Amino acid sequence: MATKANKEALAEKPDGTRVNYTSYDVAVRAGVSQSAVSRCFKEGAYASDEMRARVMKAAAELGYTPNAIARSLITRRSDLIAVLISNLTNLYYPEVLSELSRQFSLNGMRMLLFTLPGDTEVDRVLSQIWEYQVGGVIAAAAHILPRHVEEFERRRVPLVLYNRTMKDKAVSAVVCDQVDGARTLVSRLAAAGHKRFAIIDGPAESVVAQERTRGACERIAELKLAKPVIVRGNYDYESGAVGMREIVRQMGRAPDAVICGNDVMAIGCVDAARHELGLEVPRKLSVAGFDGIEPANWMSYQLTTLRQPVQEMARAATELLTSMINNPGAGPEKRSFSAQLIEGATARLAPRSV
Amino acid sequence: MATKANKEALAEKPDGTRVNYTSYDVAVRAGVSQSAVSRCFKEGAYASDEMRARVMKAAAELGYTPNAIARSLITRRSDLIAVLISNLTNLYYPEVLSELSRQFSLNGMRMLLFTLPGDTEVDRVLSQIWEYQVGGVIAAAAHILPRHVEEFERRRVPLVLYNRTMKDKAVSAVVCDQVDGARTLVSRLAAAGHKRFAIIDGPAESVVAQERTRGACERIAELKLAKPVIVRGNYDYESGAVGMREIVRQMGRAPDAVICGNDVMAIGCVDAARHELGLEVPRKLSVAGFDGIEPANWMSYQLTTLRQPVQEMARAATELLTSMINNPGAGPEKRSFSAQLIEGATARLAPRSV
Structure with missing residues (x-):
């Protein structure tokens, strides 16, 4: 007043x-x-x-x-939490960010946000983060390397990876079981009689994409089905559409089912199948995605997908970071969640009658 | 190393x-x-x-x-810029945030991000912002009131409103000319022979929604067309679909054209028309939106819409804030941009042949 x-x-x-x-x-x-x-x-x-x-x-x-800033100089503790995110235009991240923001607000934490357009930016952004003496960091970004994690350890700044783990390096992380999710998806599609699979993979540097593709391939092999055609996408709509056309070109015909590395590519794949290739989805082709983003639910798509429990994962990341801040001696902890199969309308349910 | x-x-x-x-x-x-x-x-x-x-x-x-924090105590200048955003799940905001983040990064500014779930949160969030002694604030949020702006003035914290202005209170802002955009859209639709208009309005508290609806109504009146049926939406997909059904219920038939307060509602409106009401778009019904979000461009929609120049607007907001920080004596400045008509495939081009 x-x-x-x-x-x-x-x-x-x-x-x-x-x-x-x-x-x-x-x-x-x-x-x-x-x-x-x-x-x-x-x-x-x-x-x-x-x-x-x-x-x-x-x-x-x-x-x-x-003055929070003067206080942090005295207590050497900061409520400021840095969040690193790869790409906000990937429609999955805004939902994550929104949930993290809500959780931070409930826990008296403030969000210092950094978006990382490319892998060369990590060092530059980290040097900025050190200047702000943040209480901790949540990184939902590719391109964090073991040497970066070692710098967090040296500086004793708590770090939680979101939807990302690291080979040969123990680090606290909140993940969704991608391998298991991809296996579930293949089992579900195979049960509908699908035999010839294709995969539109995510970008090469994405660990999540690697795990999804690995899980799908594992399960396809176990079921003794033909090796899937795999094409590379980059998580955007256009690469889903291009990927679908490339699959048909390589196979000389449409596969039974396409598994896409995320929902946005699956939407591009469905659109290319319907509007460019004249393939009815799901009557002639089943398409499935990952994430459970909002547009996947729109009437034009109603995608069959694996929904990640974003709310639970954001809460777990916040809790994990808080506990690391309060118990500096504790070792790394990993919290893993399961994705939930959403039965949409882009995958057939029963084997095709001959 | x-x-x-x-x-x-x-x-x-x-x-x-x-x-x-x-x-x-x-x-x-x-x-x-x-x-x-x-x-x-x-x-x-x-x-x-x-x-x-x-x-x-x-x-x-x-x-x-x-230590950036110690430095800010000495220089009383902070590179920390708070960004207030209403709702990240509105697909327009992630793009804005992404652009702001890129601009901040180019200008050595760091983003302290606050999302505002409701109007009661503004006071709480502002009290947090004062504690961090930020260099300035960009607010892309409804619910900022004249009394809040007065508190910014008293504390001499530079404030730039994004896509929002204030009646009876001079304040620095970057806006897109919504009234003019809406008029353009009506002129374009009327040129295709449309006579009976309906509007799915945005939420009551959104100044942007008010201006879009006002512009559309003004132009419809000037063209001496029938007063449009107006139903209330809340900027989400579901409210676009519900709005479309409600329009048909109120009119007893479909209008010639529906103008939606944003693209997400327009997408919901198109889906309800096609999948629930069996109305071919654009053959039986034209639909247009505002914003130019990415999904508007997807093959299933190809929405006719008014694209906001988000990149230019984000750059202008950052420049304006920087100039206010460097020249504390300067008065409020408003920078206004024009939206660009995107000719999609949801609005007919020529008058319907009888």
Whole structure:
């Protein structure tokens, strides 16, 4: 509220700079000690109601706000959590970010956001993160390497990887079991009588993509079905459409089912099949994706997909990071979730009648 | 790089806490003054090559990083910019955020991100922002009120509104001309012979939605066409589909054209028309949206829409904020952009032949 008093208090100095009152000024105005002011602003610290009322009145009159930055210098603890994300235009990440933001808000943490357009950016972004002395980092990004994790360890900055693990390097992570999910998807499609599979793989550097493709190939081999045709995509719509055309070119005909490394590519694949190749989905071709993004649910698609429990995963990442901040000695921990099969309308249910 | 020297330097103290070296320690090790160390780490400040090499070697050996937080306390300037966004699951915002992030990165600014689930959260989030003494704020959120803007003024924290303006209160803003865009859309649809219009409006509190609807109604009236049926949506897919059914219910038949407050609702509207009401789009019904989000371009939709120049707008917001930070005395400035008509495939081009 713009009371007259704090308008005055926040008036500028003669040189035009802003006046910043400190807890000392509040203490003088309220006629209490400086440590009493601190207690009144600290959650859980004792202060009588009368004391609190006097301090809050003086603070309001001066327009005083406790300084989180100065506090972090003293306590060497920061509520500032850096979040690294590869690519916001991938429709899966906004949902993750939204959930993380909600969880941070519930836990009194603030989000310092970095997007990583390419792998060369990691070192530059990390050097910025060290400058801010963040309380911890959640990285939902490819391109984090073992040497980066070692730097986190040396600096004792807690790090949680989101939907990413590391070979030959123990690190705290929240993941979804991609291998198992991909196996489930193949079993489901094979049960509908599908024999000839194709895969539109995600980008080469994505560990998630590698795991999804590996799980699918494993299960296809176990079922003694033909080796799938695999084409490379980059997680976007266009590469799903291009991938579908390339599969038909390579096979000389349409496969029974296409497994796509994510939903956006699956949507591109369905559109190319229907609108460019004249293939009815699912009557002539089954298509499945991964993630469970919102557009997968739109009437034009109703994608058969594996939904990741984003809400649970974001909560787990926040909890894991909090526990690492509070127990600096604890070793790395991995929390793994299962994806849920969403029966959409892009995969046939029963074997095709001959 | 994990050299032996900085491994030692970053070793823990006997009590297990982390050792944090300061610029003083670096100065002692390099045999130079503390101010020389500062100059070596300050962009644009003079230091000889020999001096810089000595300081950087000592800093690397100690694992020293300049402390942005301590620096901001001394200079009272912060590279930290808070971004407020209403709702990340609205597919328009991730693109904005992605562009802002890229612009910030180019300008040495860091993004402190806050999402606002509801209007009651603004006060809580602002009190957090004051604690971090940010250099400035970009708000792409509804629910910012004149009294909030007054608090920014009192605290002298630069504020730029993104895609939002304020009545009766001058404030710096980057906007897209929504009224003009909506008028363009009506003119385009009327030229195709459409006479009976309906509008699926955005949420009541959205100024952007109000302007789009006002522009459309103005132009419809100027063309002496029947007053449009207007139903309320909330910017999501489901409300576009519900809105379409409601329009048909109210009119007892389909209109010639539906103008939707954003692309996601237009997509829901197209899907409901095609899959639930059996109305061919665009043969029996034209549908148009606003924003130009990526899914609007997918083959199943190819929406006729007004694309906002997100890249230009994000760059303008960043420039405007930077200029306000550097010139604290300057008054509010508004930068307005025009949307571009995208001729998709959901609106007929020529009058229907009878």
